[in-house]
Amino acid sequence: MRFAMRKCGGVVLAAVISVVWVLAPVAGSLAPQACAQQSRSADTPSSPVSQYLELEHRSPSEIPPADLSLIRAKQREIAAEAAFFGYDLNASGWDYDQSVCPLLPDELVLHYRRQFRDGAQSLFTALVPRSPGRVFVVPVLYRNATPFRSATGSQRSIAVFNRVVPADVAAKAAQPEGKWLDLGLCYADIVYAHANVLNQSGAEVGLVRAPLPLLHVSEESSLRGITFTDRNAPGQYLVWNLTLNSKGRMTSAVAVQLSDYIARVRNGAEPTAKPMPQGKEPTIKILPPEQDPSVKPTPQ
Secondary structure: OOEOOEEEOOEEEOOOOOEOEEEEEEOOEEEEEEOHHHHOOOOOOOOOOOEEEOOEEEOHHHOOHHHHHHHHHOHHHHHHHHHHOOOOOOOOOEEEEEEEOOOOOOEEEEEEEEEOOOOOEEEEEEEEEOOOOOOEEEEEEEOOEOOOOOOOOOHHHHHHHHHHOOHHHHHHHOOOOOOHHHHHHHHHHHHHOOOOEEEEOOOOHHHOOOOOOEEEEEOOOOOEEEEEEEEEEOOEEEEEEEEEOOOOOEEEEEEEEEEOOOOOOOOOOOOOOOOOOOOOOOOOOOOOOOOOOOOOOOOO
């Protein structure tokens, strides 16, 4: 597969990655900063603390009244759709919050969680339309167990996501100057509940190989690839690879769990040298000098 080349400030970005964009939050959204990695001077020290991007998350008390009214009106539909996937919202212990995705203005993204005494949790995402339409549920966890087909890359999750993202919004987001990281972050948040995207690596040695947000643009097939790192838990992270077509519709999604464990040498006592015992000198047997063999004359 070949990838296109693109100029940025007089520098040609080539090889596998044709376009590199690092996104940062601006005014409550994620806006692109073109070629930010190339603009930093080599003498500028990197930040000692890693920086992350995430969607805005609201507790029920922070959700606007109009959206709360919509959630109450759709509660029966949410419960019915959740029951189809094995979740009982009538049981005690359920709570929810809202993720605000800038590319889904017509959808409420709600995460429903139920905590158990042993620390396990059940979790699903409900997509509630603000206009008339169907409520969708994406199952994520059943008492800490993932579904038979994990939500991160299942065809149903991808189909639901493509359905709720407006076609014109998806097409614009898939362009190099578009909000492609918003698109990837919204998908990760729907299928994994709370994504923390590494935007700038700091002094954490364990994240030295964690990729920053990248957009891969194919010249041959018009495919787009989105790669980013999701710091999903202490000591580990997910590397997401999403594939889109030219219209911004997702075709595949893969998330690989990696550990940031760094091997360390144990601080023990210095090993002591053990002298080897000296062996005895081997005995030498002195052979007598050889004598010339006697010659017995043979009669002629």
